[in-house]
Amino acid sequence: MFKNKLYGETQIIQIEKVETLVLNYNGKGENNYSKSQSYWDKKKRSLKKSALFKNYISEKVFPPNYFKIMNRECKFKNEPDYKVILKENSDYFYLKCKFRGYLYNNFYDWARPDQIDSFKEFSEKVENPVYFAFGLGGCPNDPDNAFLCPLEKVKCKLKLKELEPWRIQCLDDVSRIIC
Template structure:
């Protein structure tokens, strides 16, 4: 899922908020848009005049943006004749450009380069709480509820809640809301692409890696596999699939996608293909297998692909090469010994997330299930 990607269902009981356009309210977004359009600084009068034109009649967004370190206030003059100016911080400028991109407005070269600079958020991570929370979430791809975050970080709910909201508002965390209303809503968070790259930049993790370009598919593929824990889980599950579903006695292994370390040195174009390619020794049939392990369901569904782009790429490969693609999905247990395993033809899959009621027809319980699915 990219920095600016967004999935939204605002009226549902389960809502996932991704990126600043989801997590910042309209007051804040319009305040940032106006300030950025005015060169990065605006007076209260400037903002009020512009906001009135958009149906807003106060500066509610300013207070929130100052709290999130996206806007700063400077004052000149005497106490009785004080004049204030609101100026975008570097982080505020980054978020403003991100919002511009989300509105499908063309970015100039300077703006595109600015979006590659994660150091603009270093001031926010100087807060030990922010860095500590990102560190906790860095090693998992799963959502974590506020209570668990508070316990594992040692900060408690009160000590972590406001910072989680700030990190979510500026796009460093994806936020999942589940419940029936404000009072009954449960909040869950996971680190976003922006949060991951900012954390790596601030803590000097993998400092020699090239910056991720938001419009570069190859670099996105590197990013998706660069988290050490996630990468290990992925490789463990691939090995499980090779050894247990497609053993060398029955299948020839024709292709294995290069790992992230290889791609960081020099990108291998075949990395765009599914993880594995086999040939059935008995029938001669050649096919691809993409492997996905998840420790649990999200929103009662198995999220096998985090981007429509990836799913469509595999469909294009299946069509152009005339080689079928299958999605091997492991659920619960561990990545090297999942409790449940499913094998589903890509041609039967419509959505990036699947209910168990759909997957149960493709569960692998014995060897005959594999040949039945592959040769159907």
């Protein structure tokens, strides 16, 4: 149940099952608020892409014979997806995975400033590093480009040349970045 006030009138609307919510107000300045089916389809596709990319990262980038990947129950969206433990020495770090199919205005646009601040707070709280696995282009389960970037080097929007030093193509690249 929620209250809606428009044009001086208060309406109380009770909703039992929300799949599509459309509120129409006829008259001067008609407003149309909706969460259409295409919104939910897009959300499902986004979650599926995210899961495919996370699977790629956990199996191909951090192979199980060298790393132990622990899923994290994230309380907040702006927390890492995984705790990654190096089997060799039990050191660990945290990892957030992000996939984009393309650059937006020539930038890998992935976060807002407040989200990056949340990751910095998390890293300080746990006293361990946070890295970001970025996928770009191709399919989420086999991206054309993959990057592993430390928290200290990320920005909300990154140009491809800024990501280049963090490109990963083999296990040696991963070792170079995390060690």
